[in-house]
Structure formats: C-alpha cells, structure tokens
Amino acid sequence: MRQLYVGNKNYSSWSMRPWVLMKQAGIPFDEVAVKFDSFGEDSAFKRTMLPLNPNGLVPVLVDDGLAIWDTLAIAEYLAETCPEAQLWPADRKQRARARSICAEMHAGFGALRSACVMNIEADLAQQGALIWRDNAGVRDDVARIVSMWSELLADHAASHADGMLFGRFSIADAYYAPVVMRLTRYALPVPADIAAYLKRVEALPGVKAWIDAALAEHHFVAFDEPYRLKR
Secondary structure, X not given: OOEEEEOXXXXXXXXXXXXXXXXXXXXXXXXXXXXXXXOOOOOHHHHHHOOOOOOOOOOEEEEOOEEEEOHHHHHHHHHHHOHHHOOOOOOHHXXXXXXXXXXXXXXXXXXXXXXXXXXXXXXXXXXXXXHHHHOHHHHHHHHHHHHHHHHHHHHOOOOOOOOEOEEEOOHHHHHHHHHHHHHHXXXXXXXXXXXXXXXXXXXXXXXXXXXXXXXXXXOOOHHHOOOOOOO
C-alpha cells in the first residue's frame, strides 16, 4: 500500500495537493500525518521526514520502498503508475496546457502565498480586505488566476459536466485546491464564474474530506497564524 506523509491539514497547502488528488481519483493509500512543530533539526517532524526526504519536508509519497517528494513529481508518478485514473487530460495539447499551469503554480504566485497563508479553519475576511487594499502583488496574482481559470472553464464548458478546469477532475484542480482555500477564507473578490468554480471544488468529495479533517484538528501552530494570537 502506498503511504503519503502529510502535515497539518489546516495549514499544509503542499500536502493538500497529492492527498486530494489521490482521494478524489480513488487511488488507495495510507496516510501518515506528521504534525508541524518547531522544525528544528532535532524536532519530531524532522526526525520523521529527513530519512525520507533530504529536504525534510512534506509531502512524501512512499511506494514499494521508493520515496517521491515534490508535489509535481508525485503527480507525475501517479499519472504514470495509475493510468486508469486519467489524472491528466487525454488530449496531448491539453495535457501540455495542464502541465504548464501546474508549473506556474509551483513556481509562482508568491505574493498570494506569502500574504494569504492557508488556514482552512479561520475566518480571515477582515484580513483579506486589508491585504486586497494594500498589496498590489496579491491583486496581480488573483487577476492572473481569474484570467487563467475563466479561459479554461469557458474552453471546457461543453466537454464534461463536472465543471473543472479541463472539464473533468484532473491534477490541475488538485494543484489549485489550496488557492481555492485562500480565496474563500480571505474572501478575496472574484467574478461570478470563478465563485461558482470555488464552490464546485469545495464540494468535491476529496476536497470536502480534507476540509472536514482540517476543521477537526484543533492544533494551533503559532508561526502559521500571522493574523491570530490564539485559536
């Protein structure tokens, strides 16, 4: 059985991607939860993760003794080893397009990610309003995401009833699921078609299962809470 090592569901946007991908696609795995702590070299977190990943980070997928880290590497490995799950679009050009937007997420949107850290449990609408007013980088990142998603949703509206970025659920939707969490929890303004997509993503069984588990954690991590002193 594959093992997926993940951090706190409330905060760990990187862990969310492969977990949601596997859960939504019906790929069986055993979850190994590694709670965030001080991240010091002698911390329980590092003692668990360093033997698996030289960077000492989550997520890590272990399959038959092979450890794969980095979310894109995990996604590609799953696409290769579970072809029946159809994790990428079937069309070659659309696969390239999906890979391109995942790579863009992997390397970009730094303003949004740093200003709006993922926190599923918190209501951060007030903080979001101030961030939106004062942070041009966040506004630029959201504008790019809105433009990208609107184009994809329009292009694939007739191809599948699921209403995902490439019609049916794919790696791209799993990869942007943490962005959905940021946009909703910080109540950042988006047009109606994007708001509808956010609701569809949150309603996916794999995403809902992650959210429900995040809400049940009740584990306050101070350095992941720049806007709150306590829970």
